[in-house]
Amino acid sequence: MLCYQRLDALEEKVFSEAVRQVRQIHATHNGMTLSDDDVLDISVNYDGSWLTRGHSSHIGIGCVVDVLTGICLDAHVMCNYCHVCQTTGNKLLQEKPLEYAAWLVKHMDICDKNFAGSSGMMEVEAARVLWGRSVSRHNLRYTVMLSDGDTKTFQELSKIKPYGDQVTIEKEECINHVSKRLGTALRNLVTDCRKKGITLGGRGYGQLTLNTIRKLTIYYNRAIRGGKTVADMKRAVMASLRHGYSTDDKPQHDLCPHGAASWCFYQAALAQNKPPGPHAKLVHTPLNFKKLNPPLKPVYQRLTEDQLLQRCVSGKTQNSNECLHSSVWVRCPKDKFACKNRVRFAVVTGAREFNFGPAAALNTAKFYGFTTGCNMKRLNKARECKRVLGSIRFKKDQLNKRRDTVRAAKLKRQEELIRLEGGAAYAAGQF
Structure with a gap:
C-alpha cells in the first residue's frame, strides 16, 4: 500500500526527469535555446498494450516514446473494471440502496474504473488523454505520431485536434507492421478465393503457397527498408512481383536492379554477357501470371499507394515501444490478475528502468525511503x-x-x- 499511496508523486518525478532530458537533447541536436516555458514540437512513437491477452482485457496502457532519444515521456493506464464496485458496491446497492449514493460519492476518488468502453478503444482513449495533457504537463506537442495503424488513434486525434486548428498532427508508419500487411493480405486472398471454389495456394508450380507468401513478404519488407524515396520503394516492390511472373518465354525483369551485383539472376547474367539460367530453377517465388495477376494486382496496388509509402520513407519502427512493454509486463505478468494501481506501478518503474537503466531501481528505493x-x-x-x-x-x-x-x-x-x-x-x- 505504501507504493500505491505515493504513486502519483513517483509518476510525476519519473516523467518530469525524462522530459527534462529530452528537451535538453532536442535543444542541443537542433542548435537552439529552450526555456522552461517554451513549447517544443517533437515526433513520438505511440503504442498500446493490454494486461490480458486477447480482446477482453479490463486494463490497457498507452505509452509515448520520443523518436529521437527513445525515452518514454508519458504513459496512461485505462481500466473499465473496479473490483470494489463489483463486490461492495453491488451488495450495498441491493441491500441498502439509500446508502449507496453516499458511498459512491466517497468511492469515486479511489475507484479503479476510469473508462467505460471496450478494451479495443483503450488505446484510442489513452491517446486522447496523453495528447490532451502534453502541453500543460510537459510543454511538448506531439506533432508527428509513429504508429502501427492497428487502431483508430490517428483518426481520433485528427478529429479532436488537441492543439487547435493551426497545428496538424502527421502520421508515420512503422515499417515492421507495414511489411506484415502483404503477408496478411495474401493469406486472406487465398482463403477468400477458396470459399469461392478458386484455388490459388495449391501444390503445383507457380501457385501461391505459404512459402511463396513468406518470401514475397520478406521482399516487400526489404523494399520498404531499402527505398529512400516513394518511387524507389514502389519500383522495388513491383520488381519482386514481376520477377516471380517471369518465365523463359516471357521474362519480366525490366524493374529488377541492373548490374553484375544485382540480386536478379537475369540482370546479373546480362551484365556479364552470359546467357541467363532457367527460370524454373532460379526464380524462388514462381507465380502463374495468367492465374494470379488478376487477384494480386489490386493487393499490390493498395500496398504501394503513394500516401502509404510516403509515411514509410523515414524507415522508423516501434521497436522501442515494444521493448518498453516487455519492461512493464515483466513486473506485472499477463497471466495473473492485477489491479489498476499495480499496473500503474509497473508502468512507472518499468519506464524508469527503460529510460535510465537498471540503476534506476536504486532511485525508486530511495524515493520510498528504503535503504540499498x-x-x-x-x-x-x-x-x-x-x-x-x-x-x-x-x-x-x-x-x-x-x-x-x-x-x-x-x-x-x-x-x-x-x-x-x-x-x-x-x-x-x-x-
Whole structure:
C-alpha cells in the first residue's frame, strides 16, 4: 500500500526527469535555446498494450516514446473494471440502496474504473488523454505520431485536434507492421478465393503457397527498408512481383536492379554477357501470371499507394515501444490478475528502468525511503552488463541468418505435414 499511496508523486518525478532530458537533447541536436516555458514540437512513437491477452482485457496502457532519444515521456493506464464496485458496491446497492449514493460519492476518488468502453478503444482513449495533457504537463506537442495503424488513434486525434486548428498532427508508419500487411493480405486472398471454389495456394508450380507468401513478404519488407524515396520503394516492390511472373518465354525483369551485383539472376547474367539460367530453377517465388495477376494486382496496388509509402520513407519502427512493454509486463505478468494501481506501478518503474537503466531501481528505493545495500548495486550492474552483451549478440549477422534459416525450415516442415495429412485439419471458419 505504501507504493500505491505515493504513486502519483513517483509518476510525476519519473516523467518530469525524462522530459527534462529530452528537451535538453532536442535543444542541443537542433542548435537552439529552450526555456522552461517554451513549447517544443517533437515526433513520438505511440503504442498500446493490454494486461490480458486477447480482446477482453479490463486494463490497457498507452505509452509515448520520443523518436529521437527513445525515452518514454508519458504513459496512461485505462481500466473499465473496479473490483470494489463489483463486490461492495453491488451488495450495498441491493441491500441498502439509500446508502449507496453516499458511498459512491466517497468511492469515486479511489475507484479503479476510469473508462467505460471496450478494451479495443483503450488505446484510442489513452491517446486522447496523453495528447490532451502534453502541453500543460510537459510543454511538448506531439506533432508527428509513429504508429502501427492497428487502431483508430490517428483518426481520433485528427478529429479532436488537441492543439487547435493551426497545428496538424502527421502520421508515420512503422515499417515492421507495414511489411506484415502483404503477408496478411495474401493469406486472406487465398482463403477468400477458396470459399469461392478458386484455388490459388495449391501444390503445383507457380501457385501461391505459404512459402511463396513468406518470401514475397520478406521482399516487400526489404523494399520498404531499402527505398529512400516513394518511387524507389514502389519500383522495388513491383520488381519482386514481376520477377516471380517471369518465365523463359516471357521474362519480366525490366524493374529488377541492373548490374553484375544485382540480386536478379537475369540482370546479373546480362551484365556479364552470359546467357541467363532457367527460370524454373532460379526464380524462388514462381507465380502463374495468367492465374494470379488478376487477384494480386489490386493487393499490390493498395500496398504501394503513394500516401502509404510516403509515411514509410523515414524507415522508423516501434521497436522501442515494444521493448518498453516487455519492461512493464515483466513486473506485472499477463497471466495473473492485477489491479489498476499495480499496473500503474509497473508502468512507472518499468519506464524508469527503460529510460535510465537498471540503476534506476536504486532511485525508486530511495524515493520510498528504503535503504540499498551493496548486493542490490551489484545485481543492477550485472543486469546492465547482461543487457548490453545481449544487444551486441542479437545484432550479429550470423545469428540473423541462422534465425531466418530455422524459420524457413520450420515452415517447410509444416507444409510437408499438411500435405501428407491431405490438407489443413484446422482453419478458422473453413469447415
